[in-house]
Structures are given as structure tokens and as C-alpha cells.
Amino acid sequence: MIYGLAEKLALSRKKNKLSQAQVAKHIGVSSSAVSAYELGEVTPSLEILMKLTNLYRVSADYLLGISYPRESVALDTSKLTKQQLVALQNLIDTMR
Secondary structure: OOOOHHHHHHHHHHHOOOOHHHHHHHHOOOHHHHHHHHHOOOOOOHHHHHHHHHHHOOOHHHHOOOOOOOHHHOOOOOOOOHHHHHHHHHHHHHHO
């Protein structure tokens, strides 16, 4: 398990006022799987982790303990194509 991931998943869910059942429905897993993620018993797959980042509108870096959330710069990229996402990432990288 990734240190701190379980706590951040539970905190993010509660912050978004979602039940474990609602999260499970959104990401396509069982409620018991969401519970296991939040208890640190199971590490979510990369695919599930990305679904959670989109649902909670946080970065994977935040969930993985690499950075802190910056809500003021959160972007909804769910409707961007893969090419647009790459272009956006390249732009961000050049600004750092």
C-alpha cells in the first residue's frame, strides 16, 4: 500500500460528500472495494486511481503523496483528447 493513500481517499470522498456506494458506482467497482482502498487493505489499480482523481478533482500526485492539492488550479480535463492533454502537459512543463 502507498503510504497515506487510504487516508487521502477517505478524506477526498468525504470532502465531496459521497458515500462509498456512490464512489463505487462512479468508478465501476464494488462498495467493498472502495472500503478496502480506504482501509489500506488493497491498492487501487492505475485505471481506478485515475478514475478517482477525476471524480475527486485532485491530482494523482496529491493522492500518492507527491504534492499538496491546489484547488485554485484544478482543471477539468475529462473532455480533452489525448493530443490535447499532451499539449497541455507540455505547456505546463515549459512554465515550471
